[in-house]
Amino acid sequence: MDPHARATLRDVPAYVPGNRPLARGEGLAPLAHLASNENPLGPSPLALEALARASSQWARYPDDHCADLREALAARLGVPTECLAVGAGSSGLLKLLAEAYLEPGRTVVYAWPTFPMYRIVARLQEAVEVPVPLDGDGRHDLARMAEAARRASLVVVCNPNNPTGTYVSEAELVAFLGQVPEDALVVLDEAYAEFARAAAPDYPDSVRWVREGRRVAVLRSFSKVYGLAGLRVGYLVAPPEVVEAVGRARVPFPVCAPAQVAALAALADEAHVGRTLQVVAEGRRRLQQLAGQLGLPSYPSVANFVWLDVGRPAEQVAAELLRRGVLVRPGPIGTTWLRVSVGTPEELSRFEGALRQVLAAAG
Ligand SMILES: Cc1ncc(COP(=O)(O)O)c(C=O)c1O
Structure with missing residues (x-):
């Protein structure tokens, strides 16, 4: 960084966007966008x-x-x-x-x-x-x-x-x-x-x-x-x-x-909002059930995402999921928690399949 810029800026953490790999054109184009809590149905x-x-x-x-x-x-x-x-x-x-x-x-x-x-x-x-x-x-x-x-x-x-x-x-x-x-x-x-x-x-x-x-x-x-x-x-x-x-x-x-x-x-x-709320409520239930089946701790979310403890370094799990076309948001470095946005039923199926594979491979 420019040494002439305000010294304060050295203490300002950079915001890391959930869609960074997409925006920079790195890696695979994800098939399931579950990193930024957007609307899975798209715009109205x-x-x-x-x-x-x-x-x-x-x-x-x-x-x-x-x-x-x-x-x-x-x-x-x-x-x-x-x-x-x-x-x-x-x-x-x-x-x-x-x-x-x-x-x-x-x-x-x-x-x-x-x-x-x-x-x-x-x-x-x-x-x-x-x-x-x-x-x-x-x-x-x-x-x-x-x-x-x-x-x-x-x-x-x-x-x-x-x-x-x-x-x-x-x-x-x-x-x-x-x-x-x-x-x-x-x-x-x-x-x-x-x-x-x-x-x-x-x-x-x-x-x-x-x-x-x-x-x-x-x-x-x-x-x-x-x-x-x-x-x-x-x-x-x-x-x-x-x-x-x-x-x-x-x-x-x-x-x-x-x-x-x-x-x-x-x-x-209002119709689009109604459809979105329904898809999100169903998808959130599904993610929470999956966490339960896999024995992964999570919190009772009322939002369009779920925070899950995958029990291993979240950065690594997120990278493995991205290799399988699923973009999620790992917590800060060193944590075992991942944030997964509620996607369409297809995106959630892809996430479920990929997560089961990654966790099984990790043993
Ligand atoms: C709690 C919270 N506030 C604000 C925002 C940003 O929303 P906006 O896109 O309106 O800037 C987000 C986005 O992820 C968020 O999680």
Whole structure:
């Protein structure tokens, strides 16, 4: 790295995308894409039609304020448009939140292990980090997080948590919010909310807290249930003053026109969302059954992925699976845990066959 760049950058871990071998053209083109928790059914057909119809617009700059999409989201969620920001993926908005609320000497609290972007954006801001280990059930340790939150500017709850797939319930979150000081902003990363809501009746209705004026920022994504990961679009629901603060940190035209057009159409495509939820619920059940049959420990996921202990170095198992056309996500180096996204039934059959072979060969 350039020695003249900020020294801080040496401490910022690189984000390793799950589709790295694909993107770099290395190795086999996988036949089962189970590494990035995308929608196995692809984008909504209505989004594809809307994109085709709008293609003559691409020479123009997009709407800087994403007004149509914000209005549609506001109507859907029952909040004023001032409570909504749209960004280049929910991770783009997460970075803006960090830029708006973190700086040297300010503290951010998050669980660990979790989505690695919290660590990355905190390091970029040179903030004080308090990673709180998950409890023995792979769940957020909210008592310890609330304790640490007394000194925090930001507290991030990944709900459901990536990579474990475990979730924090409405009652647990109500109790937690009661313990966190009002001046700490609680960020609820709900990239997988739609799957969790379908799986767990006590998954929180967190937008309610924004309606009630609580300092809560909810992050959602069009990359998962809406199948638009390649277009990079996500949204933030938060009190107007938080949306305004985040807006100060952004670049002009942060969300490209195709992303706005596709997201608006995908939001209205309830049939596609319904089909996706059904395929994911069935596939998740199947992965959990497979883990049980093979005696591999796993957590009770409510998301579109399962975190499995394969009992041998996960990097090696992932490399063996890739040789058999299956792309999964190993945990950090040295771990025996793998994250497997729920794919189509065909992708899951391929994964099952490959995993059985790899585990049998390892003895
Ligand atoms: C917990 C969590 N938050 C955010 C994201 C990023 O979503 P987006 O594609 O909207 O940036 C992911 C993606 O894997 C995730 O797992």
